[in-house]
Amino acid sequence: MAPVKVFGPARSTNVARVLVCLEEVGAEYEVVNIDFQAKEHKSPEHLARNPFGQIPAFQDGDVVLFESRAIAKYVLRKYKSADADLLREGNLKEAAMVDVWTEVEAHQYNPAISPIVYECLVNPAMRGIPPNQKVVDEALEKLKKVLDVYEARLSKTKFLAGDFLSFADLNHFPYTYYFMATPHAAVFDSYPHVKAWWESIVSRPSVKKLSANMPTKAP
């Protein structure tokens, strides 16, 4: 069976969201780089994969997908095993909790943490632009409110959806990994359960392997 293909640079947060799922289920895959400087993301070949001209895109034979969370779910369903059932769709209640915290990542956590990563890492390294402190401060306030909720949750259950690792947890890896390379990483020290949860994620072999290819400094 030919390995599935993921289109986009492995260092991108949305690509890493898919790759961590492929690693967790032990699937064979190939990363096909998309060169943004050469505008490959707007090429007819890539637009046929993703009509919005974004990354990642994904191919498994005649199945061509885009949107990182949709691709990740396809991967987790296709390669589901007793050792790796990260959506729990066979259990109505567990699946619902995975969905709740997957949506929380998308609509609460991500909007708070991503501006900090952009201002403190991406803009300085890629565009030579210093961080906009007002944007960073507002996002930090937002993030702390989100982390209050996470701390309460993770003081009751080992992982977000319950006492089992799920897609909801893995989704937090890419942005949190980059956030930990900003000058604001110490924010997590005030949230001991969140910090222990993050340490359990970042020490997973899948995350260690992928983060080796996610540089936090300009080359």
Place this chain on the structure above:
Amino acid sequence: MAPVKVFGPARSTNVARVLVCLEEVGAEYEVVNIDFQAKEHKSPEHLARNPFGQIPAFQDGDVVLFESRAIAKYVLRKYKSADADLLREGNLKEAAMVDVWTEVEAHQYNPAISPIVYECLVNPAMRGIPPNQKVVDEALEKLKKVLDVYEARLSKTKFLAGDFLSFADLNHFPYTYYFMATPHAAVFDSYPHVKAWWESIVSRPSVKKLSANMPTKAP
């Protein structure tokens, strides 16, 4: 069996997202209003349902959920039937296409259409603030680019995920319904396949019933 409970005003877009799923599967449900003026959304009772103090929340016996898309999926799984299989999780490829277009609604369509609804309907009616034309114009440009992709997609398949109605389509009802009451509704006239798709959604009994309680003008 006691009917499930949905907490939040039925006219809210995120509440309507859940209600349309309940209607489509024919489930018994009760809407419990949350009075924002009385700050009921920040009450201990509501924070126990949704720690972010937002709406909707949902209760089915001991299952308490928040985040509208997660609640909707729980409803669609629980009440799935041969007549109403709106997630298609039994079919790897179909489920993936439902997920792709569900994510497109969340991350492409919604961010483009919602500012227009806020500026043209919500702010004037609720706060007496006139629309910010710059915000509206930018969102309209964004929306047209999204509709270009939808037009291409819907010229090939009857619905977004394929030739079957799915959760991905239903998700578009609340904001599109309100958008059609703004002065910019005619934008859809340039996209004949999108318009026909929207007309097929808005003529569904579920949507007709719910939209009767979704006022487009200030009381």
